[in-house]
Amino acid sequence: MLDIEKIIKNIPKTELHCHIDGSVRPETLFELAKSNSLLVPFSSIDTSIEYFQVKENCNSLNEYLEKFNFPLRVMQSKENIYRIVMELIEDSKKDGIIYTELRFAPLQHENGNLTAEESIEATLQAMKDGKDKYGVVSKLILCSLRHNSVDDSIKVVNLAKKYISYGVVAVDLAGNESDFPPELHKKAFDLAYKSGINITIHAGETGIYQNILKSIDLLHASRIGHGIYAYRDSKTLEYLIESQVTLEMCPTSNLHTKAINNYVEHPIKTYLKQGINVTLNTDNRTVSNITLIDEYINLISKLNFSLDEVLKLIRNGITSAFVTNECKNLMLNKFNESVKSLNK
Numbered sequence: 001m002l003d004i005e006k007i008i009k010n011i012p013k014t015e016l017h018c019h020i021d022g023s024v025r026p027e028t029l030f031e032l033a034k035s036n037s038l039l040v041p042f043s044s045i046d047t048s049i050e051y052f053q054v055k056e057n058c059n060s061l062n063e064y065l066e067k068f069n070f071p072l073r074v075m076q077s078k079e080n081i082y083r084i085v086m087e088l089i090e091d092s093k094k095d096g097i098i099y100t101e102l103r104f105a106p107l108q109h110e111n112g113n114l115t116a117e118e119s120i121e122a123t124l125q126a127m128k129d130g131k132d133k134y135g136v137v138s139k140l141i142l143c144s145l146r147h148n149s150v151d152d153s154i155k156v157v158n159l160a161k162k163y164i165s166y167g168v169v170a171v172d173l174a175g176n177e178s179d180f181p182p183e184l185h186k187k188a189f190d191l192a193y194k195s196g197i198n199i200t201i202h203a204g205e206t207g208i209y210q211n212i213l214k215s216i217d218l219l220h221a222s223r224i225g226h227g228i229y230a231y232r233d234s235k236t237l238e239y240l241i242e243s244q245v246t247l248e249m250c251p252t253s254n255l256h257t258k259a260i261n262n263y264v265e266h267p268i269k270t271y272l273k274q275g276i277n278v279t280l281n282t283d284n285r286t287v288s289n290i291t292l293i294d295e296y297i298n299l300i301s302k303l304n305f306s307l308d309e310v311l312k313l314i315r316n317g318i319t320s321a322f323v324t325n326e327c328k329n330l331m332l333n334k335f336n337e338s339v340k341s342l343n344k
């Protein structure tokens with residue numbers, strides 16, 4: 001392992017933007033598809049990969065989203081969801097992550113004999129057991145989907161209210177941003193806001209920079225998923241700097257969805273220098289075939305990040321977590337200790 005890789009691995013980190021269904025281990029997907037007797041177009045793990053992972057020449061967000069079909073088909077039982085979440089927590093541990101916020105859309109797991117409540121409970125149980133087994137604290141964000149009705153989003157907010165004391169920390173709006181603007185779901189996010197639930201919204205991921213300020217103003221978002229297109233509007237940039245609303249950035253995913261044509265075009269370094277509160281995340285570990293360590297190494301090798309800049313991103317990831325100040329301070333202490341030992 002390269003020195004820098006070892007250093008980054010050993011520094012306590014958080015991850016704030018990771019979709020469970022986009023981060024199922026390929027071997028597990030293959031095994032569960034077979035053992036659940038699903039009709040599948042592949043007969044070996046090697047031939048299955050193209051159904052779970054994007055190729056370098058992926059053309060759009062919609063092509064990217066097709067890779068979620070198989071994970072969603074296997075995530076229709078408590079046992080499968082439990083195993084998948086436990087494995088994801090183990091993978092997070094391998095990245096040196098001490099706190100992770102995982103997310104999924106509970107209404108997408110009602111296609112078998114499962115209720116949305118049962119899918120959430122299986123996930124929360126795995127998170128509890130994952131903390132005991134791997135020492136990684138994980139919390140859950142419930143996603144509603146842009147192409148679904150506002151009533152569906154309200155259902156998701158009510159689920160978040162029900163499980164807020166059991167490990168759910170926020171609600172999110174995800175999916176096709178081009179055809180379904182944030183305001184369609186305002187009623188649901190007003191309810192979340194009034195109920196004191198944290199809000200993060202996918203916005204400015206596919207070229208529509210206006211969705212960033214709309215998500216903050218109309219949907220009360222305190223964090224934005226991606227926000228990559230903020231650079232197209234000076235007012236948006238100024239607002240992000242002033243408000244310190246967090247951007248959950250995921251450069252490899254942005255490359256795959258063609259939000260950028262080339263890794264070096266990614267604005268994450270410019271945003272960091274401008275004083276925007278940016279964090280680094282994987283988005284979908286399996287779909288993009290990436291770990292959080294890989295993401296940090298890419299910043300260093302492709303965008304010339306210095307170690308100080310990497311440390312700033314890690315620190316932002318801790319201070320932007322949806323936890324109490326007391327929890328943040330505990331994590332900051334661990335982070336500071338680790339950084340101090342680097343200088344010895």
Ligand SMILES: [Zn+2]
Pocket residue numbers: 017019174202225283
């Ligand atoms: Zn996402």
